[in-house]
Amino acid sequence: MHCPFCRYTDSRVIDSRTTDDGTAIRRRRQCPECNRRFTTLETSSLSVIKRSGAGEPFSRAKVLSGVRKACQGRPVTEDDLALLAQRVEESIRGQGNAEIEAHEVGMAVLEPLRELDEVAYLRFASVYQAWGSLEDFEGAIAVLRAERDAVGQEPPIRETKLHSQQ
Structure with missing residues (x-):
């Protein structure tokens, strides 16, 4: 996952949990390059x-x-x-x-x-x-x-x- 701040090509997952009645996964990530944190929401398309x-x-x-x-x-x-x-x-x-x-x-x-x-x-x-x-x-x-x-x-x-x- 690219860091939205410095565009570094990798990130570390800090926390994961399901959301939206289990249809999505919310992940808290941290960039190893700039150390900033960001959140991603992952869903499968249907x-x-x-x-x-x-x-x-x-x-x-x-x-x-x-x-x-x-x-x-x-x-x-x-x-x-x-x-x-x-x-x-x-x-x-x-x-x-x-x-x-x-x-x-x-x-x-x-x-x-x-x-x-x-x-x-x-x-x-x-x-x-x-x-x-x-x-x-x-x-x-x-x-x-x-x-x-x-x-x-x-x-x-x-x-x-x-x-x-x-």
Whole structure:
């Protein structure tokens, strides 16, 4: 690392720590030539390749925006959304690729969103996977119910009340 003060070609790392939810490394450095200290922030770049073939930097805010629409009117907090976006980014970065298809970003959203809120999951999946018929929704709901039954999970309280009133 070049010293920003004297342009010497080497520096010594004094301290390193992660920052920005683990997506960056902050290093405190010292130049052996002029003894001045400076800080560097190291991040790995991650590009999303869109359907058109164009690339753009990964944006956690863009993930949040799409998921927020699916969660509108649902009992999901901003903290829940932030945690979900962090999980998605960690999952994508964990693959170790510098580029990822936009489709894979959407796939990475589905599982954490399903765990967070099933209705929001269905909303997001219906748009993302371009469901075109009632059968697509029925199939996804059947899968969710089968998974819930397999683990012996009770339906949410409001769903139980609705079924008992009919």
